[in-house]
Amino acid sequence: xxxxxxxxxxxxxxxxxxxxxxxxxxxxxxxxxxxxxxxxxxxxxxxxxxxxxxxxxxxxxxxxxxxxxxxxxxxxxxxxxxxxxxxxxxxxxxxxxxxxxxxxxxxxxxxxxxxxxxxxxxxxxxxxxxxxxxxxxxxxxxxxxxxxxxxxxxxxxxxxxxxxxxxxxxxxxxxxxxxxxxxxxxxxxxxxxxxxxxxxxxxxxxxxxxxxxxxxxxxxxxxxxxxxxxxxxxxxxxxxxxxxxxxxxxxxxxxxxxxxxxxxxxxxxxxxxxxxxxxxxxxxxxxxxxxxxxxxxxxxxxxxxxxxxxxxxxxxxxxxxxxxxxxxxxxxxxxxx
Numbered sequence: 001x002x003x004x005x006x007x008x009x010x011x012x013x014x015x016x017x018x019x020x021x022x023x024x025x026x027x028x029x030x031x032x033x034x035x036x037x038x039x040x041x042x043x044x045x046x047x048x049x050x051x052x053x054x055x056x057x058x059x060x061x062x063x064x065x066x067x068x069x070x071x072x073x074x075x076x077x078x079x080x081x082x083x084x085x086x087x088x089x090x091x092x093x094x095x096x097x098x099x100x101x102x103x104x105x106x107x108x109x110x111x112x113x114x115x116x117x118x119x120x121x122x123x124x125x126x127x128x129x130x131x132x133x134x135x136x137x138x139x140x141x142x143x144x145x146x147x148x149x150x151x152x153x154x155x156x157x158x159x160x161x162x163x164x165x166x167x168x169x170x171x172x173x174x175x176x177x178x179x180x181x182x183x184x185x186x187x188x189x190x191x192x193x194x195x196x197x198x199x200x201x202x203x204x205x206x207x208x209x210x211x212x213x214x215x216x217x218x219x220x221x222x223x224x225x226x227x228x229x230x231x232x233x234x235x236x237x238x239x240x241x242x243x244x245x246x247x248x249x250x251x252x253x254x255x256x257x258x259x260x261x262x263x264x265x266x267x268x269x270x271x272x273x274x275x276x277x278x279x280x281x282x283x284x285x286x287x288x289x290x291x292x293x294x295x296x297x298x299x300x301x302x303x304x305x306x307x308x309x310x311x312x313x314x315x316x317x318x319x320x321x322x323x324x325x326x327x328x329x330x331x332x333x334x335x336x337x
Contacts, residue, residue: 027253054093055105061085062109063324065116069151070322071233072179076125079116086113087133094135101141108327110138114145152325156181156317159278170275175323177280178234180315186239188214190279191314197273203262209249210266211306213242214314220299227296228311230285237313242286243267244306263309274314280321284311 044056061082068078086109093100100106113130120127131139154177162170191214203209215221221240225231245263250256267283274281286308288296293308302308 024253028256031253031256049092049096051093051097054089054096055103058086058089058093058105058109059327061089062105062112063326065112066151066324066326067178068233069112069115069119070178070324072321074119075233076120076123080129083113083116083130083133087135087138090135090138104327104330110141110145111147113142115147115151117142118147151322153320154317154323155320157319159275159280159317162276162278167272170272174272174275175325176282177315177317177321177323178231178237178282178313179318179321180235180237180280180313181318182235182238184238184316186214186216186279186315190277191239191241191274194270194273194277194279197276198266198269201262201266201269203249203265204255204258207249207262209245209247209259209262210309211244211246212266212270213244213300215240215242215300223299224296224311225284227292227299228284228286229292231313237282238315239313241270241312241314242300242302243270243309243312244302245309247305247307259307260309263307267310267312270312274312278317280315280317282313284313286310 042053044053044060064082065079068075090106090109093103093106097103113134117127117130120130130142134142152175154175158173195212198210198212199208201210215224216239218236222236224240224242225236231237243263243266245259245266247259249262250258271281271283288308296302296308297304
């Protein structure tokens with residue numbers, strides 16, 4: 001045994017744990033600082049003069065408009081903040097992308113704006129505010145674009161045979177649903193069938209850090225979603241799943257982000273499993289600022305060693321509802337050499 005190991009063996013366990021934590025803290029601080037600097041350089045708000053940042057923000061605001069089309073009762077005049085952002089982003093895109101007019105993200109935004117314009121005109125609403133907001137060439141594209149893109153109709157009947165189709169078709173036809181049957185509750189047993197499937201999700205060294213909870217009390221679900229802040233305009237869902245990941249599954253500083261990878265894999269498996277079980281679902285963001293995180297932990301009794309991954313609103317498919325089609329990138333944009 002070397003001298004270093006001899007000395008180490010003579011030290012109390014509490015001291016060794018303290019020094020390990022101290023070393024781990026400083027290593028994590030250096031790595032998180034490097035991650036923070038990279039994120040600050042490239043996140044969409046700071047990278048708005050770079051095409052990737054422009055496209056990301058344009059997708060975000062287009063999706064806000066598209067979600068409005070799925071409301072049971074459409075809110076005319078809604079989304080003016082998103083419209084203002086899109087107008088500015090069109091100008092930025094035209095400056096930095098020579099092929100802006102053929103850009104798929106631009107065409108998706110124009111399609112959503114065409115639907116927005118048509119809905120207001122059909123209802124006899126004044127739309128001059130939109131025309132004044134948009135650059136003249138963009139407005140001409142909006143006027144001539146076909147309507148009807150950006151959302152689609154889903155029926156309960158179309159989901160009744162999900163267990164009989166292949167995975168490719170199941171994945172192709174899975175969409176987020178935000179309106180649910182109000183007369184049929186979601187049960188623990190129904191969700192349990194999907195959880196059994198999601199348990200097959202891969203995780204680092206099979207450590208399986210994902211945890212999942214189901215909330216069905218309407219008052220509690222409303223409180224959760226008020227803190228979450230991303231489900232406004234829709235009725236309270238019959239059930240709300242919370243996926244977390246247990247940090248106690250991880251062993252060193254290089255695994256500092258693994259909880260979000262493994263938790264995300266479990267979340268995607270859960271979404272496909274819910275679709276397989278013909279349960280309507282919509283993933284909801286759970287990346288909180290510190291004050292909201294602490295309030296959520298207190299409300300739900302989530303221990304400090306679990307990190308938030310996502311919520312999933314769940315319920316039964318109504319006879320008919322609308323959902324966003326949500327533009328998908330072509331394979332050439334995603335699959336790199």
